[in-house]
Amino acid sequence: MSRIPVDPARMLSDLDHLRTIGGQGTGVARRAFSDADIAARRWLAGRMREAGLEVTVDPCGNLFGLPPGDGRCLLVGSHSDTQPLGGWLDGAWGVACGLELARAALESGGPPVAVVSFQDEEGRFGRLTGSSVWTGQMSLAEADACRDEDATRDPVRFAEARRRAAEIGPVGTVPPARFVAFIEPHIEQGPVLDRAGQALGVVEAIVGVRQWSFRLVGEANHAGTTPMPLRRDALQAFAAYTVALNAAFAPMAGERTVWTLGRAVVEPNANSIVPGAVTFTVQVRDAEVARLDAMAAEARALAGRVAEARGLALEASSGFSVEPVQMDARLRHALEAAAEAVAPGRWRSMPSGALHDASNVAMVLPTAMLFAPSIGGISHNPSEDTGRADLATALEVLAEAAGRLSLEV
Amino acid sequence: MSRIPVDPARMLSDLDHLRTIGGQGTGVARRAFSDADIAARRWLAGRMREAGLEVTVDPCGNLFGLPPGDGRCLLVGSHSDTQPLGGWLDGAWGVACGLELARAALESGGPPVAVVSFQDEEGRFGRLTGSSVWTGQMSLAEADACRDEDATRDPVRFAEARRRAAEIGPVGTVPPARFVAFIEPHIEQGPVLDRAGQALGVVEAIVGVRQWSFRLVGEANHAGTTPMPLRRDALQAFAAYTVALNAAFAPMAGERTVWTLGRAVVEPNANSIVPGAVTFTVQVRDAEVARLDAMAAEARALAGRVAEARGLALEASSGFSVEPVQMDARLRHALEAAAEAVAPGRWRSMPSGALHDASNVAMVLPTAMLFAPSIGGISHNPSEDTGRADLATALEVLAEAAGRLSLEV
Numbered sequence: 001m002s003r004i005p006v007d008p009a010r011m012l013s014d015l016d017h018l019r020t021i022g023g024q025g026t027g028v029a030r031r032a033f034s035d036a037d038i039a040a041r042r043w044l045a046g047r048m049r050e051a052g053l054e055v056t057v058d059p060c061g062n063l064f065g066l067p068p069g070d071g072r073c074l075l076v077g078s079h080s081d082t083q084p085l086g087g088w089l090d091g092a093w094g095v096a097c098g099l100e101l102a103r104a105a106l107e108s109g110g111p112p113v114a115v116v117s118f119q120d121e122e123g124r125f126g127r128l129t130g131s132s133v134w135t136g137q138m139s140l141a142e143a144d145a146c147r148d149e150d151a152t153r154d155p156v157r158f159a160e161a162r163r164r165a166a167e168i169g170p171v172g173t174v175p176p177a178r179f180v181a182f183i184e185p186h187i188e189q190g191p192v193l194d195r196a197g198q199a200l201g202v203v204e205a206i207v208g209v210r211q212w213s214f215r216l217v218g219e220a221n222h223a224g225t226t227p228m229p230l231r232r233d234a235l236q237a238f239a240a241y242t243v244a245l246n247a248a249f250a251p252m253a254g255e256r257t258v259w260t261l262g263r264a265v266v267e268p269n270a271n272s273i274v275p276g277a278v279t280f281t282v283q284v285r286d287a288e289v290a291r292l293d294a295m296a297a298e299a300r301a302l303a304g305r306v307a308e309a310r311g312l313a314l315e316a317s318s319g320f321s322v323e324p325v326q327m328d329a330r331l332r333h334a335l336e337a338a339a340e341a342v343a344p345g346r347w348r349s350m351p352s353g354a355l356h357d358a359s360n361v362a363m364v365l366p367t368a369m370l371f372a373p374s375i376g377g378i379s380h381n382p383s384e385d386t387g388r389a390d391l392a393t394a395l396e397v398l399a400e401a402a403g404r405l406s407l408e409v
Numbered sequence: 410m411s412r413i414p415v416d417p418a419r420m421l422s423d424l425d426h427l428r429t430i431g432g433q434g435t436g437v438a439r440r441a442f443s444d445a446d447i448a449a450r451r452w453l454a455g456r457m458r459e460a461g462l463e464v465t466v467d468p469c470g471n472l473f474g475l476p477p478g479d480g481r482c483l484l485v486g487s488h489s490d491t492q493p494l495g496g497w498l499d500g501a502w503g504v505a506c507g508l509e510l511a512r513a514a515l516e517s518g519g520p521p522v523a524v525v526s527f528q529d530e531e532g533r534f535g536r537l538t539g540s541s542v543w544t545g546q547m548s549l550a551e552a553d554a555c556r557d558e559d560a561t562r563d564p565v566r567f568a569e570a571r572r573r574a575a576e577i578g579p580v581g582t583v584p585p586a587r588f589v590a591f592i593e594p595h596i597e598q599g600p601v602l603d604r605a606g607q608a609l610g611v612v613e614a615i616v617g618v619r620q621w622s623f624r625l626v627g628e629a630n631h632a633g634t635t636p637m638p639l640r641r642d643a644l645q646a647f648a649a650y651t652v653a654l655n656a657a658f659a660p661m662a663g664e665r666t667v668w669t670l671g672r673a674v675v676e677p678n679a680n681s682i683v684p685g686a687v688t689f690t691v692q693v694r695d696a697e698v699a700r701l702d703a704m705a706a707e708a709r710a711l712a713g714r715v716a717e718a719r720g721l722a723l724e725a726s727s728g729f730s731v732e733p734v735q736m737d738a739r740l741r742h743a744l745e746a747a748a749e750a751v752a753p754g755r756w757r758s759m760p761s762g763a764l765h766d767a768s769n770v771a772m773v774l775p776t777a778m779l780f781a782p783s784i785g786g787i788s789h790n791p792s793e794d795t796g797r798a799d800l801a802t803a804l805e806v807l808a809e810a811a812g813r814l815s816l817e818v
Contacts, residue, residue: 190634223669224762225599239651260632271671271690281680353633
């Protein structure tokens with residue numbers, strides 16, 4: 001068996017319908033376990049049944065469409081919950097691809113494929129909550145204690161919200177051992193493919209993160225009466241640090257390393273007062289642990305040097321740290337070969353700079369990801385979009401790769 | 410007549426008493442037209458009458474103690490209102506000096522001296538409100554429309570607040586033409602004298618201010634998925650600007666020029682989002698108009714160059730602008746000669762980096778200022794302080810200068 005005979009138009013039709021559930025203008029509002037999310041999952045479950053798939057909803061609300069029988073099979077999918085007001089493709093496209101692959105495989109008697117829509121990827125309650133529990137990265141008890149981060153008062157807990165799982169379909173358990181591998185199709189959410197005019201990205205690794213929180217403390221003084229040489233100006237130190245960090249990082253960084261000073265708060269933040277303190281974060285992302293650790297160490301050391309040179313105090317705390325996750329080599333190679341077969345020269349290998357359910361699933365199953373281009377790199381925004389031809393092309397690549405993998409099993 | 414025979418202990422005793430009215434810990438809370446402010450002005454009016462001075466309160470609440478007769482005389486004083494929680498010397502010391510000089514002059518038959526406590530120097534309603542109206546820089550109607558900036562709800566207007574003037578003493582008008590000159594003794598509110606171990610500062614000029622508000626607008630993006638070369642990071646541009654501005658200003662600045670980036674707000678200010686915009690101010694203070702204007706122009710031009718080089722948009726608006734005010738040469742020389750006579754080698758000429766009532770009065774009368782050292786440069790703070798010996802020395806210098814000036818009239 002080679003390529004599974006998928007119908008891109010049917011996948012796009014499903015996606016167009018999904019967009020109407022919780023649709024707001026060009027965007028979609030389907031927070032995990034909201035009415036719109038439940039409605040979307042109920043509709044997806046119906047489409048799965050129509051295709052002959054067996055529907056199971058796990059206690060977290062993860063929705064599985066399983067081919068008949070007990071054989072282990074490939075799992076394809078993503079998530080159908082959204083940001084508070086997100087785009088129409090973030091997650092949903094991966095689920096639509098999984099549904100079409102599973103359906104077309106059944107219709108054609110091809111290699112069996114299952115589809116999944118994980119729950120709460122977008123973190124209404126936690127962070128990748130559904131896949132975290134499914135893969136054992138988080139216990140159900142821990143998830144249950146998470147509170148609705150969107151709520152301004154009386155936040156509901158995950159324990160209470162997930163009672164709605166039964167509205168989606170029959171609740172049961174679906175162990176990871178049911179599957180041989182997982183592929184998550186997802187929009188890139190960045191500008192690399194779009195800028196390069198390429199149609200596909202085969203993910204090599206999901207990058208890791210190192211983050212420091214720093215506070216430079218000088219002395220707040222009257223901006224008129226304090227001579228320049230007597231100042232201990234925290235904002236000047238922060239600016240000097242930011243510029244010096246670029247110089248220090250340049251020889252350490254790889255081509256795809258990124259670093260960001262995304263947050264900075266100045267105190268007291270008044271026009272006529274020399275800044276007394278600046279609190280800020282430095283975040284580094286890369287696919288290699290050694291580079292991440294070296295750059296994090298340099299960020300810390302440089303902050304110390306800048307503070308000392310200027311007579312400032314430094315408070316430093318290392319914030320969140322995420323290990324890079326390598327994608328499975330065999331799956332990657334299958335996707336690369338399929339990409340070259342379907343869209344020769346129009347694909348690239350690349351890291352994923354964002355976290356995905358695949359980060360969790362990679363802990364328990366061979367896992368890979370396929371990216372479609374995001375127009376203008378825009379995501380988490382109602383204007384998020386991808387050309388329909390690109391969405392269709394990526395589905396063909398998935399169908400080709402699934403066929404190739406089935407030959408190897 | 411040479412030095413007026415002042416009694417420093419009596420001045421300090423007045424100052425100690427004044428500190429108890431509205432006292433909170435080591436600080437003082439006497440906002441303009443508060444109960445404590447009225448009580449302090451009533452007490453000062455009583456001390457003036459005891460000394461044989463004629464008390465007049467103008468419609469703004471400026472309190473004058475005038476020597477008998479119609480002859481023009483020297484005016485000495487400052488303000489007795491405070492910051493919401495200010496120090497015990499900011500303003501009050503200048504008033505206590507004026508009171509002692511006027512009293513000692515009357516007692517000794519010396520050259521007549523009048524004392525003033527201006528109202529709302531610390532800007533509960535406006536900025537230097539009392540002296541602004543008295544000198545015609547602001548109309549009474551404009552002042553009347555000012556609202557209580559401290560109030561969180563139902564702010565009272567100056568028009569209503571100033572009805573309390575009648576509680577202080579008889580309301581009347583005291584034209585500037587009644588005086589030949591004005592000297593304002595004030596604490597430095599900066600660290601220059603304290604660091605140098607000097608007792609006195611004769612003010613050459615009150616510096617002017619130029620201020621720009623800038624907004625650098627790039628593009629907010631996902632910190633994981635946006636490669637470094639594709640970013641338009643407003644915070645990186647801001648840091649580069651801050652560092653480059655120091656280099657650009659270095660050859661333009663005089664020894665006492667100061668510049669401050671006191672305020673910066675990052676958007677959206679999240680750890681994992683490349684900053685899309687930074688709004689900030691650049692403030693320059695100097696005693697020379699030409700230098701101020703050249704530096705303000707460079708601040709604007711550099712912001713344009715940085716924005717253009719990085720593909721960012723720049724919004725620029727010139728904020729508040731204050732012209733420098735030169736102190737009267739004859740008064741300055743009298744203070745310098747007196748300082749050298751009383752405290753040889755322990756004084757310096759210097760600019761005032763802060764605004765004072767003297768800024769207004771200089772528009773209508775020959776005006777000068779004498780600074781006493783602020784320990785640690787601290788002011789607008791309950792820990793504001795000056796050595797009692799320094800406060801006494803400065804009073805002797807004022808007495809000496811007043812005597813010298815009277816010989817020249």
